[in-house]
Amino acid sequence: MILLGSLVNSLAIIGGSLLGTVLRNISEQTKDTVTKGIGIGVVALGLQMAVKTNAFTLIIISLCLGAMLGEALKIEERMNHLGLFLQKHFAKNNGNFAEGFVTSTLIFVIGSMGIIGAIQSGVSGDNQTLYTKAVMDGFMAIMLTASLGLGVLFSSLPVFIYQDLITLVASVLISYVPHTLITILMAGISQIGGLLIIAIGLNVMRLTKIRVSNFLPSLVLMVIFQSLQYFYF
Template sequence: MLTGVFINGLAIVMGSLTGVLLRNISEEMKETVTKGIGLGVIALGIQMTISTQSFTLIMISLSIGALIGEALKIETYMNKFGLFLQKHFSKSESSFAEGFVTASLIFVIGSLGIVGAIQSGATGNHETLYTKAVMDGFTAVMLTASFGYGVLFSSIPVVLYQGSIAILANFLVQLIPANFMDELMNEISAIGGLMILGIGLNLLQLTKLRVSNFLPGIIILILLLSLKFVM
C-alpha cells in the first residue's frame, strides 16, 4: 500500500544528494536554474487551475483558508521547523529553511500526489506515484543545488502526507460515490494549482507570498464540496 509513497520519498532524497554535488556551480547558473524551475512551476499551476468547474468556490475556499492559515501562522511554524533542522543538521546553510519550505510545498501540493496516494491505498496501483517520483527527484537535484540540504528533509512531509492519504483511502474510498470523487479531485487540483502558481512567483522573486498559509483552503474546499453534494 505504501510502496509508491516510499519510492517518492526516496527519489527526493537521492535527488537531493545528487544536487549536493552541484553546489559548486556558479551563482548565476544556480539563479538561472531556480528561475527555470519557477517558470515550469507557474506553467503547472496555470494548467491545474484552469481545470476548475467552480472558480467561485475555489476563491471562497482560498480566502477562508488564508484567514485560518494566517491565524495559525502555518508559514511561521514551517520556517521554525526548518530552522530547527538547520541548527541540528546544517549550521552553515543560511537558506536551509527556505529550501525545506519551498521543496515541501512543491512536492506536497498537487493532484499527482493526492490521486496517486489514493490509487496506491485503494487499488495498490503505484504508477502515478512512480511518475511523480521521477519528477520530484529531478526537481530535488535543481533545488538542492540552489538552496542546500533543506530540500532533502522535505521528503519527510511528503511521506507523511501521501502515506496518510493512502492509508485513509484504503479504508474510506469504497464509501465515496465515484462522481463525487471525480469532482473532488478536479477541484483540489485547481486550488492546488493556485498555490503552485504562488510558489512559482516566489521562485522568480516577483512576490513573497506566504503560500503555506493557504493550505487550510484545501480542507475548506473539501467541506464545501461535501455540503454541496449532500444538498
C-alpha cells in the same frame, strides 16, 4: 504494498538532494538561471491545473477563508521555525536551509499528481502515478538543492507522511464514499493546488513573496464545501 509508491517518491527526493549537493559549486549565475527555470516550470504546471474549473466561487471562498485560518494558525511561521530547527541541528552554516525545506515541501506536497497517485494506490494498489511523480521530484530535488541547499532533503519526510495518510484514508473510505464525489473532490483539490503552485513558482523566481503555507487550509475547506454541495444542493 500500498505504501510503496510514497516510499519510492521519498527516496527519489533524498537521492536527488544528495546529488544536488555535488552540484552546489556551480556559479551563482547558473544557480539563479536554473532556479528561475524551475519557477517557470512550476508556474506552467500550476496554470495547467488551475484553468480546469467551473467552481470559481468555491475556489475564491476557500482561498480567502483558508488564508484567514492559515494566518491565524501561523502555518508559514511554524514551518519556517521547523526549518530553522532542522538547520540548527543539521546545517548550521546553511542560511538557505529553512527556505529550501519550506519551498521544496510545498512543491512536492501540493499538486494533483501526489493526491491522485496516493488515492489510486489506496483504492487499487496501483503505484504507477507515484512512480512517475518520484522521477519528476527526483530531478526537481537536484535543482532545488543546488540552489537552496540541504533543506530540500528533509522535505522527503512530510511528503512520505502526507501521501501515506491519503493512501490509507482512501483505502478505508472507498467502501463508503460515492465514486462521483471522489472525482469531484480530486478536481477541486487540483484546482486550488494549481493556484498555490503558481504562487510557489512566483516565489521561486523571487518575483514576490507570498506566504503560500498559510493558504493550505483552503484545500481542506474546498473538500468540505464540495462535499456539502454534493449531498445537500
